[in-house]
Amino acid sequence: MEVNVIQPELKEEIFGIKTRPQLLHQIVVMQLNNRRAGTAATKSKGLVRGGGKKPWRQKGTGRARAGSIRSPLWVGGGTIFGPQPRDYSFRMPRKARKEALLSALSLKNRDGKIIVVDKLELEEAKTKLMVKALAELKVTSALIVISRPDATIERSSRNIPAVKVLRVEGLNVYDLVRYEHLILTEGALKLLEERLAA
Numbered sequence: 001m002e003v004n005v006i007q008p009e010l011k012e013e014i015f016g017i018k019t020r021p022q023l024l025h026q027i028v029v030m031q032l033n034n035r036r037a038g039t040a041a042t043k044s045k046g047l048v049r050g051g052g053k054k055p056w057r058q059k060g061t062g063r064a065r066a067g068s069i070r071s072p073l074w075v076g077g078g079t080i081f082g083p084q085p086r087d088y089s090f091r092m093p094r095k096a097r098k099e100a101l102l103s104a105l106s107l108k109n110r111d112g113k114i115i116v117v118d119k120l121e122l123e124e125a126k127t128k129l130m131v132k133a134l135a136e137l138k139v140t141s142a143l144i145v146i147s148r149p150d151a152t153i154e155r156s157s158r159n160i161p162a163v164k165v166l167r168v169e170g171l172n173v174y175d176l177v178r179y180e181h182l183i184l185t186e187g188a189l190k191l192l193e194e195r196l197a198a
Contacts, residue, residue, distance in 0.1 A: 003136050004118045008189060014196050015109040017102050024107075024173060027092060027100040031174040034089040042082025045070045051077075097173075102196065104176040115183045120144065122152050130156035134163065141180035145171055147187035168192050 010016070045051065051070030058065050072080045092100075108114050115137055122129045130153075134142060141162035146153060149167065157163045164175060168191040176182065184192065 003120070003133050005137070006116050006118050006186065008116055008186070010109060010114070011193055011197070014102060014193060015105055015114070017106045019103045019107045019110070020099065023096060023100045024103055024177065027097060027173040028177060030090060030092050031172060036088040038086045038088050040083040041085050042079040044080075044082070045072055045078030048076070048078045098196070100173045101171070101176075104173045105182075108176060108182045113181045115139070115142075115181060116186060116189055117183065118186050120146065120150075120153060120183075120185050122156055125152045125155040127156055127159045130160060130163070134160075137181075137183070139181045139183070142183050143175050143179040143181070144183045145188045145192070146185055147191050168195065 045068060048070040051068035055066045055069050056063065066074075068074075068077075070077045072078050105114075117137075120133070122133070134140070142164075144153070144157065144163065144165045146165060146167055150165075154165045157165050162179065164179060166172075166175065168188050171192065
């Protein structure tokens with residue numbers, strides 16, 4: 001597969017704005033938090049099985065008073081202040097999310113890590129064909145953005161550890177920061193500019 005790199009005029013208002021590292025950090029934290037399952041849980045003394053009966057009488061035994069064999073102080077007892085299922089997710093304002101995406105794109109452009117190709121087509125879904133195409137571009141870590149669903153491209157790249165394929169609508173700050181290069185097809189660039197100019 002021959003890959004033709006083109007040099008389009010990138011819009012300054014999308015690929016040339018000032019980078020805001022703090023905003024990028026907040027958005028990445030938001031994305032990672034939103035992925036958390038939040039299902040960690042422990043049992044308190046009220047949830048551990050057993051312990052309904054008082055082990056011994058309150059006074060006269062010489063031992064410390066005890067109300068339950070499932071006290072957190074006992075082996076097999078409950079947990080004090082252990083984790084409980086919770087929702088870690090939060091949302092940033094839409095304007096901030098867009099600003100962060102523009103910041104990440106501008107950072108990639110400033111570092112010279114954006115590659116625009118006229119098209120990206122493979123004869124069949126083979127990992128070695130994708131590896132060969134990336135080798136032609138001298139790229140080892142890349143986020144590939146395509147304009148429309150393409151099962152051949154997506155299947156060819158899913159076994160390459162440092163490569164991910166996304167459609168334009170799925171482009172996000174975390175993946176932009178995570179991968180070294182951003183590879184855009186000409187159609188994807190056009191769609192991206194339309195989306196971010198709105």
